[in-house]
Amino acid sequence: MTGNMHLGVEEPIRECQYNQICTHNSSTMDTPHTKKKKIKRKWQVFPGRNKFYCNGRIMMAKQTGVFYLTVVLILVTSGLFFAFDCPFLASNLTPAIPAIGGVLFIFVMGMLLRASFSDPGVLPRATPEEAADIERQIDTANGPSGPGYRPPPRTREVLINGQTVKLKYCFTCKIFRPPRASHCSLCDNCVERFDHHCPWVGNCVGRRNYRFFYLFILSLSLLTIFIFAFVITHVILRSNRTGFLSALKDSPASVLEVVVCFFSIWSIVGLSGFHTYLISSNQTTNEDIKGSWSSKRGKGNYNPYSYGNLITNCCAALCGPLPPSLIDRRGFVQPDTPQPVAQTNGTGACPSNQVQSHMT
């Protein structure tokens, strides 16, 4: 009795103490002169590992060093071409050469910046209510778990155009990934129609910027071949007049350009060819590497997303509708909506945790 009365007396005091602690904490968090809360834009509270510039208009990956290298290489090589080779070529051959070169250069830079700066098709993470709803559905589907029972992995199977596709659950984003989406570990985002993470472009390549990436590598191949061919032409024409060594002495930049172009052509033209094959068969790099639609996996294995026609596949990839960004970078954060929790633990650690929670 005394114990109960003791508790009975203690509890209201404890409640008051809790209240006091709460108000005390909240008052220390708000500094006296900034009573009004600063409204943030959504990019400032974005949970992924991305960098934003120009107040959310530009979105890139965290590591951008290689991207700057790409820009420098293109600018320097093209700059040297226009400065040292073009005057000779324009006066001796035709002024169309620097004109075409200029157009190609502008196109290359435009596509590169567009591929690097745009949202690749990042899927926003689930709101807490959505995540709870999915958890409920998974728990219901799994059924009761007895001792020694390991719940099946979190997958859903969907029949797409007659082909069974497994949708995987993303533990970081707390969603079932749509078909062809994948989680980029570098950017810590799920990306729609994930192709690959390109360090040269400084961004993921996904649904929204694949066509820019492809046009970039295609136009860069043309530009590289163009510069290579015309620098060689320039040196040959000069050496016809003054001899080979003095030609090289007169335009030393040509040597640098030829070296850069020679080594670039193999990789870039090869990459363009590879991506042309991917586009014509409507596959992503991710799917091709995993061999998802390879006939080696089984007799009935085929790509359910292909339109069957080479031309249609190409047109769909390059001229299809451009979907909008789903993450609304420049929108304002609503003060009453709870933000999805940012989790960066890898998928390797999570399944064991989930199993333990299921067992208890």
Place this chain on the structure above:
Amino acid sequence: MISAPRTATDRTKLPYCHESFHNLQELRHSASLANKVFIQRDYTDGTVCKFQTKFPSELDSRIERTLFEDTVKTLNNYYAEAEKIGGQSYLEGCLACLTVYLIFLCIETRYEKVLKKISWYIQEQNEKVYAPRGLLITDPIERGMRVIEISVYEDHGSSGSSSGSSTTSSSGR
């Protein structure tokens, strides 16, 4: 289950009934959120944006099945129109490519135009069909095009029992 603290309510307002809500403002201010129902995507046609038309059991007592299916089917048609690959999208794509995609600084894409139509349609549906029944549809674009979120509102008197019943009904599914 400890329920979340409820916002301050005006107890002098009329108790909830289907006919008493005439606009969304009233709904938001006079009722409390009881539950959220999520309509998931239907991937059977590939990656095209399409939502399942299966009628969720939580809405059984709130809205007629045909009205709900009409809304979802109309939304699916809008999204199909936005993602349609045809003459107009090719023209738009080629023109944009020729202008190094700078043309999108001046004009908006067809997809964006259709999304505006969709948000207008959802607002109209909310005002005419869903708010009078104590429901509210959230535009899928605000949820990353993953789900159609339908918020179920209850009046204050029955909200305690309804939240309890909603949890039991969902676990029983």
